[in-house]
Amino acid sequence: MASSTHKPPPNPYGTTVAPPPTPSSQPSHVSTSDAADAISRLLQRLPPVLSLPTRASPRANSPPSVSFSDQNPNLLADLLSASSQHGFFQLIDHPIPSQLARSAESDSLALFDLPRHQKQLSFPKNWPLGFDADEDEEDGAGEAFCLDSSCSTESNHLSLSSLREFTRAMEKLGLDVLDSLARAVGFENPSRAGSDQVCSLMWISEDVPGNKTDISGRIYPYVIGLQYQITSQKHSLLVDSGWVTVSPRVDSVMVTVGDIAQVWSNGKVKKVRGRGSVGNRGSESTGKSCRSISMALLLTLPLDTTPTVSPLPLLPHSDHETQSNKAEEEQSTEADSISRISKEEEGDERPMFRSFGFEDYAWRVYHERLHLKDPLYRYRI
DSSP: OOOOOOOOOOOTTOSSSOOOOOGGGSOOOSOHHHHHHHHHHHHHHSOSOOOOOSSOOOOOBOOOEEEOSTTOTTHHHHHHHHHHHTSEEEEESOSOOHHHHHHHHHHHHHHHTSOHHHHHHSSOOSTTSEEEOOTTOOTTTTOEEEEOTTOOOSOSSOOOHHHHHHHHHHHHHHHHHHHHHHHHHTBOOGGGGOGGGOEEEEEEEEOOSSOOOSOOSOOOOOSEEEEEOOSOOOEEEEETTEEEEEOOOTTOEEEEEOHHHHHHTTTSSOOEEEEEEEOOOBOTTTOOBOOOEEEEEEEEOOTTTOOEEOOOOBOOHHHHHHHHHHHHTTSOHHHHHHHHHHHHHHTOOOOSBOOEEHHHHHHHHHHOSOOOSOTTGGGBO
16 A cells, blocks of 8 residues: 655755744843733733724814893893804793693705606706705715795695694794894894895705715805704804814704804804704614704795895994993903904994805805815905
């Protein structure tokens, strides 16, 4: 019988090179206790989890809170401080019922389940009203509805009763906030002259998964914007100094000051560009993203009755002195200094912006794809 011989596996180090020595064969000049101490100190300096994050998430701060209550004696001073320092704030103690906001969200979500052709046919095509979709986006991303204060449709099969009631309630709240803001800052409120001086648009967009820091959809000029905070979500806002991330409390109303208000106040308030970006909602039980939408009520200007936009005349000092002084007496030193600076600036009526046509401005910022520059930059003096 032929005998079989076992051939050893080839040596990866070559036929004449010895294998590398094991650690135990190396001479040691460090004692066992010293080595153990060194390893212990090294382990203590290591982080508990060595993993790379998939994406750096910006830190979210709580926005300034303003109690919109008749019992708040500091309302005007709070509005002045928040609008002049930040350009945004969260309203608490407001009259919007939480159940109404949730019912309106259900109506809005149903709109995004419609077939594309039905979305296009069910709403008026009177810019900026109607259905809008970004053709570059897939899976329905980039879709939005812009509705008037009556949530008018051209379909008899859509039931938007809750959304319509919610829009009117938010519009009334927005007009009240605008009136208080005008008195706090000290400029004339055009809405007092008649209902045709301002109008409201309900802008609805479905939140996309992830915390993408970007302006949510199209930009349209506005005076102030309001978003009801149905659940815990982060808002990424593009202010004059850059992006900021805030996390309003649940059931508050997030208010942003727009470009028109900045011009009206002659630069006394800061602004937020666009409607901001809202982070996708997560399920408390599974931690996974679930569907949610953004319903932003924008107080803006009607195209047919607003030829130009320019800084508004300042109110006489006596028109808002009493309430401002009453609020100032109970404010901190920081709020007092802000109010005094505002009063000193009242004497300087040099315009910071030149007049410009509203319709042309609205069309330009709406169709701008890259929002890299302040749209008001070209109108500054």
